[in-house]
Amino acid sequence: MTVTGAPRAARDPGRPPRIPRLITGSAPVSLAEHLDRYGPPPLRADRPAAGRAVTGLIDEIDRAGLTGRGGAGFPAARKMRAVADAASRGGTFSSVGAVVIANGAESEPASWKDRLLLSRAPHLVLDGVALAAEAVGASRAYLCVHAGPVGPAAGPLRDAIASRDRAGLNRVPVQLAEIPGGYVTSQETALVGFLNGGPARPAFVPPRPAQRGAHRRPTLVQNVETFAHAALIARYGADWFRAAGTAAFPGTALMSVGGAVRRPGVYEAALGTTLASLLQRAGGPAEAPAAVLAGGYFGGWLPLPAAQHIPLSDEALRPAGASLGPGVLVLLPESSCGLAETARAVRYLASQSAGQCGPCSNGLPALAEAMEWIAYGRAGAADGLSWAQQLLRLVSGRGACHLPDGTASMAASALRVFGADLHRHLTRGPCQRVSRAGVLPVPRPPAGAS
Amino acid sequence: MSPRRRREPQRLQLNPIACEAHGVCIELLPELIAADPWGYPVIAPGPVPQQLLPLAQRAVNVCPTLALLLTRAG
Numbered sequence: 395m396t397v398t399g400a401p402r403a404a405r406d407p408g409r410p411p412r413i414p415r416l417i418t419g420s421a422p423v424s425l426a427e428h429l430d431r432y433g434p435p436p437l438r439a440d441r442p443a444a445g446r447a448v449t450g451l452i453d454e455i456d457r458a459g460l461t462g463r464g465g466a467g468f469p470a471a472r473k474m475r476a477v478a479d480a481a482s483r484g485g486t487f488s489s490v491g492a493v494v495i496a497n498g499a500e501s502e503p504a505s506w507k508d509r510l511l512l513s514r515a516p517h518l519v520l521d522g523v524a525l526a527a528e529a530v531g532a533s534r535a536y537l538c539v540h541a542g543p544v545g546p547a548a549g550p551l552r553d554a555i556a557s558r559d560r561a562g563l564n565r566v567p568v569q570l571a572e573i574p575g576g577y578v579t580s581q582e583t584a585l586v587g588f589l590n591g592g593p594a595r596p597a598f599v600p601p602r603p604a605q606r607g608a609h610r611r612p613t614l615v616q617n618v619e620t621f622a623h624a625a626l627i628a629r630y631g632a633d634w635f636r637a638a639g640t641a642a643f644p645g646t647a648l649m650s651v652g653g654a655v656r657r658p659g660v661y662e663a664a665l666g667t668t669l670a671s672l673l674q675r676a677g678g679p680a681e682a683p684a685a686v687l688a689g690g691y692f693g694g695w696l697p698l699p700a701a702q703h704i705p706l707s708d709e710a711l712r713p714a715g716a717s718l719g720p721g722v723l724v725l726l727p728e729s730s731c732g733l734a735e736t737a738r739a740v741r742y743l744a745s746q747s748a749g750q751c752g753p754c755s756n757g758l759p760a761l762a763e764a765m766e767w768i769a770y771g772r773a774g775a776a777d778g779l780s781w782a783q784q785l786l787r788l789v790s791g792r793g794a795c796h797l798p799d800g801t802a803s804m805a806a807s808a809l810r811v812f813g814a815d816l817h818r819h820l821t822r823g824p825c826q827r828v829s830r831a832g833v834l835p836v837p838r839p840p841a842g843a844s
Numbered sequence: 845m846s847p848r849r850r851r852e853p854q855r856l857q858l859n860p861i862a863c864e865a866h867g868v869c870i871e872l873l874p875e876l877i878a879a880d881p882w883g884y885p886v887i888a889p890g891p892v893p894q895q896l897l898p899l900a901q902r903a904v905n906v907c908p909t910l911a912l913l914l915t916r917a918g
Contacts, residue, residue, distance in 0.1 A: 598859045751860035752884040788880055794861045 410630040413638055414662040415646055416622050417514045422550060425557045428517035435521040436628050437528060437565060451529040452478060455624055457632035459644045464497055464617030465692060465720040467708050470624065473614060476604040478530040480612035491533030493608040494566070495589070496523050498539045498546065498618040499573045499580035502690040503742070503835040504722045507648035507660045508618050509546045512539065515622065516554040522621025524558075524565040525628045530614050534567050537618075538585050541572035544837070548572060575837075577691075577746035581795045582615035584748075595748040596795035617720070619648055640666035643707035647718065651676040653725035653833045654683065663706060665718075670702035673725060682728040685811055687834065689719030691739055692800030694807030695732060698725075715807045724834060731827040733815055735834050736808035737765040742836040743801040754798045757789035765805055768816065773823040779816070782809065853891040853917040856900055860884075862911035869903040869912050876900065891917040 411418070411432075423431070456471035481492035496519060500508040512519060523535050537555070539545040551570050558564045571589060573579050579594035582603055588594035589608040607613025616624075623645060627635050636644040643665040649672060652658040656677025663672050669686060673679065683698045694716035696704065704710050708718050726732055744758035764785055767778030786806050789798035809816060818825060856876065865883040875896055876888045892900045892914070904912045 598861050752863060752865055752882055753860065753880060756882040756884075757880075788886075792860060792880075792884075792886070794859070 410634050411626070413646055413664060415626060415638075416518060416619070416648060416662055417511060417660070419514070422513055423515050423517060425517055425554065425561060425563075428515070428521075432518075432521075432626075432629060435525055435563065435625060437524060437563070451525055451624070451628050454632050455627055458623075458627045458635040459632075459642075460620065460623050460627060460635065461643070462617055463619035463623070463647055463721065465502070465690070465717075467718060470616060470620055473604060473616065474526065474530055476602075477532075477612045477614040480605055481531040490611060491566075492527075492530050492612040492614060493589075494523055494527045494530065494532045494535040495582070495585055495603075495608065495613060495615040496520075496535070496537045496618050496621050497580060497582065497585060497615055498537060499585065500540065500545075500720075501575075501577045501580040502720050502722060503577075503837050504652055504687070504690055504724050505650045505720050507650050507721055509539075510660045511619055511622060511648060512546045512551060516551055517558070518622040518625050519618045520554060520558055520564070520568065520621075521625035521628075522623070523568060524563060526614060526616070526621060526624060527566045530612075532566055532614070534569070535564075536569050536571045536585075536589060536608070538571045538573050538580070538589075540575050540580070542575065544575050545572065577743065578748050578795055578797055583795070585615060586613060595750060596793075596797075598794045619721075638664040640705070640707060642709055647706070647721045649706070649721040649723060651723045651725075652835070653687075653723075654680045654727035654730075655725050656680050665707050666705045668703050668705055669696070669723065670699075672706065672723060673702075676723075679725060679727070683725055684728040684730070685726045685732055687716075687722070687724040687726065687804075689717035690722035691743060691804055691834075692796065693717045693719045693722065694803055695726070695736070695811040696807075697811050715803075715810060726833055729827060730830050730833050731769065731815065731825055732808055732812040733765070733769040733819060734824075734828040734830075735832060736805060736812075737762065737769040738832055738836050739834050740765045740801055740805050743797065743804075747797060748795075751793040751798075753789050753792035757785055757792075757798060758801055761785040761789065761801065761805060765808075768809075768819060769828060770824050771819075773821055776820050779809070779820060854897065854900075854914045855891050855917040856887050856904075857913045857915050858885060858887055859911045859913065862909045864909050864911070866908050868906050868908065872903045872906070873899050877903070885912075 452471050452474045460470040461467045477492050498508045498512050555568050581596045583597040584594045586603050586607040603613040639645045646662050646664050649661050685695045711717050741762040744762040747754045749755045764778050764782035786802045790802045869877050870879050877885045
C-alpha cells in the first residue's frame with residue numbers, strides 16, 4: 395500500500411483545485427474549512443514505525459517533478475529520498491527516525507509569499523509536513539519562522555498545530571521554532587545549527603543535513619511552499635500537478651511581485667509563464683519600466699522590454715543571468731538608477747555576512763564600497779569598476795553558504811544590464827536618479843548581527 | 845588514508861569557516877594555492893596532479909586549523 399494520491403483522489407469530496415492552487419481566499423483557512431475543501435490528507439491508517447520510510451509519496455513527487463520553492467530549486471524527491479535512505483540505513487538512527495524542517499523563515503527582503511501562505515493556508519503546509527514525515531520516516535518536525543515583526547504571527551500557527559494535534563493529523567510532534575532575523579539565518583545548515591542549540595549560522599558541509607542534521611539525525615529541510623505542493627500531489631497525483639507549467643518545469647509557484655507595478659502582491663503562476671504576463675497580472679508597470687530583478691537578491695537584473703518574453707523557469711532565466719529563486723520579481727522604473735539600487739542591496743547583503751568566512755566578511759564590504767564608488771563616485775571612477783570586477787571573481791564560490799556567490803551574481807548582472815548607465819556614471823559622475831527613494835526593499839540589520 | 849585511495853584523483857577542498865588565513869598552505873603549495881588580497885587561500889580548481897599529491901597531503905597535515913582537506917575528486 396502506498397501513499398500516492400491519484401487513486402485516493404477519486405474518493406475525495408473536493409474537486410482538484412485549479413490555479414490558484416495554494417492561496418484561494420483572503421482569509422485564513424481553518425482546519426475544518428481546509429478538510430472540507432481538500433478532504434483529509436492521505437496519511438496511512440497504520441502508523442509506520444519511526445525510521446521506516448513510506449516511499450510511495452516520494453515516487454509520486456518524483457513523477458510530479460516538484461522542485462524546492464525556497465530558491466535553489468533542487469528536486470524535492472531527491473532530497474526526500476536521501477533522508478529516507480539515511481533514516482532507514484540502520485545503525486544508531488534507525489530507531490529514532492529522521493527530522494523534518496519546514497522552512498518558513500523568509501529572509502529574502504523582496505519576498506513575502508511564505509508569510510502569506512502560512513497565514514492563509516497553514517494546514518496545506520502542515521499536511522505536507524505530516525505526509526513528508528511519514529514518507530521519510532521522521533519522528534519529529536519543526537516549522538521554522540522568523541521571530542518578531544519580520545515573521546508571521548506565531549499565535550495562529552501554534553493554534554493550527556494544536557488543532558491538528560487534537561484531530562490526530564500531525565503524525566509526529568510538530569514544534570514552532572522562531573529563528574532570529576537575518577539573511578543567512580534561514581539557510582538550511584543555519585536552521586539545523588539553531589535547533590541543535592547553537593547560533594543560526596551557516597555551517598560547512600559535509601555533513602549535509604540529509605545525512606546528519608537536527609539532533610544529529612537525517613533531516614529534511616524544505617521550503618514551506620514545497621510542502622504545500624506536496625500535500626496536493628499526495629491527494630491529486632503527479633499528472634494533476636503537471637497539468638500546469640511546462641514539461642521541464644511543471645507546476646505553479648507563488649511569486650512576490652513588487653517595485654513599480656500597479657498592484658504589488660503575491661501571485662500564483664504556472665511555471666513557464668512569461669515575465670510580461672506576470673507583470674500584467676500585477677497591474678502592469680506603474681511607470682516606464684527599465685529592468686526587472688528576477689530571483690531576489692541572489693538572482694539578477696534583466697533589461698526591459700528585451701527580457702519580457704522570458705518564461706518563468708530556471709532553465710530560461712539562468713542563461714539570462716537571473717533565476718526563479720524564491721519567486722521574486724521587482725520592477726525597476728526608468729526613473730530609478732539601477733546602479734544605486736544595486737549598491738544599496740549589496741551593502742545590505744554585506745551587512746548580513748555571518749563573519750565566518752574570510753572571503754565573505756572581507757570581500758562583500760569591499761564589493762559594496764566598489765559598487766557605491768561606481769554609483770555615487772565622481773567622474774573617473776573607472777578604478778572602482780575594475781576593483782568591482784576583480785572582487786566578483788574573488789568572492790564567488792568561496793563561502794560556506796551562497797551569500798558571496800548570490801551577491802556577486804546580482805552585482806555582476808547590474809554591471810551588465812545597466813551598461814549605458816555605467817558608462818555615463820564613469821564619464822560624467824552620478825546621475826540625478828541616484829537620489830530617488832529606493833525601489834528594492836532593504837531592511838535594517840537586526841540588532842546584534844555581526 | 846589507504847594507499848589505494850591515494851592513487852584515485854583527489855582535489856583540495858577548503859573549509860572556509862575553519863580557515864583563519866595562516867597561509868601555511870600557500871607557502872607550501874604555491875603551484876595550486878594562491879593568496880587573495882586578505883591572505884586567504886584561493887585553490888586552483890580540478891584534481892591535484894599526481895606529482896603534487898605528496899605536497900598537497902603535507903599542506904593538509906600542517907594546516908593549523910585543519911581547514912584544508914583532500915577529498916576524492918568528482
